[in-house]
Amino acid sequence: MTAQKLCEKITYIPASSDPLSAEVFLLDTPCGLWAYDLGASFEAAEYLNSLSEFRAAVSHFHRDHAGNLSRVHPAELYGGGYFIKRAGRGIAVSGEMYIDGVRLFSVPSVHAKGSLGLEYGGLAFLGDSLYPGHRGYDIGILKSTINCLKSLSAERLVLSHEAPRLRNRGEEISRLEKIFSRRIKGENFIPAE
Numbered sequence: 001m002t003a004q005k006l007c008e009k010i011t012y013i014p015a016s017s018d019p020l021s022a023e024v025f026l027l028d029t030p031c032g033l034w035a036y037d038l039g040a041s042f043e044a045a046e047y048l049n050s051l052s053e054f055r056a057a058v059s060h061f062h063r064d065h066a067g068n069l070s071r072v073h074p075a076e077l078y079g080g081g082y083f084i085k086r087a088g089r090g091i092a093v094s095g096e097m098y099i100d101g102v103r104l105f106s107v108p109s110v111h112a113k114g115s116l117g118l119e120y121g122g123l124a125f126l127g128d129s130l131y132p133g134h135r136g137y138d139i140g141i142l143k144s145t146i147n148c149l150k151s152l153s154a155e156r157l158v159l160s161h162e163a164p165r166l167r168n169r170g171e172e173i174s175r176l177e178k179i180f181s182r183r184i185k186g187e188n189f190i191p192a193e
C-alpha cells in the first residue's frame with residue numbers, strides 16, 4: 001500500500017469499506033511524523049508499522065478510527081479523555097495542547113463524545129466530529145461545535161470519510177449555523193437532513 005498525497009508534507013492512507021476503516025493522515029513535521037487516526041485495516045496497520053517512529057492522535061473511540069490500536073505502537077499516543085480511558089494508555093487532551101507546532105484540541109461533537117482535533121500547516125483535521133449522532137444534532141453541543149470552528153486559525157478543514165477533500169472553514173460554519181437555525185423551542189435535538 002502506498003500513501004496518497006493530500007498536500008505538501010501531508011499524505012494519507014485511503015479509507016476502506018471492508019473492513020470499515022477511516023483515512024489515516026500522515027503529517028511529516030520538522031519534529032517527526034504524526035498519524036491522525038489509526039484506521040482499522042491490516043493494510044493501514046502494516047503501513048504504520050513500517051515507519052521507524054511516529055506519534056499518533058486519534059479522533060475518537062470508534063472502530064473505524066481506532067481499530068488498529070492493538071496492532072500499532074506509536075511512540076506517543078494522544079486522544080480525548082474518553083478515548084484514553086477506553087484505550088487504557090496514552091495522554092488525554094482536554095482543552096488544547098501544543099506539541100512541537102502541532103495543536104491538539106477538544107472538539108465538542110454530537111457524533112462522538114470527547115472528539116479530538118489536530119491543527120497543523122493551515123489545516124484542521126476533525127475526524128467525524130461535524131457529523132450528526134443517532135438522534136440528529138444536540139442543540140447545545142452543536143452550538144459549542146460552531147464556536148470551536150470559529151476559534152480555529154486553519155482555514156481549511158479535513159473530515160474523515162470525505163475522499164478526502166478539503167473544506168472551507170467559513171462554509172462549514174455557515175452550513176452548521178443553518179442547521180442550528182432549524183431548532184424548535186422546547187426540543188433538544190434537530191433532526192439530521
Ligand SMILES: [Zn+2]
Nearest residue numbers: 022064128160
Ligand atoms: Zn468514522
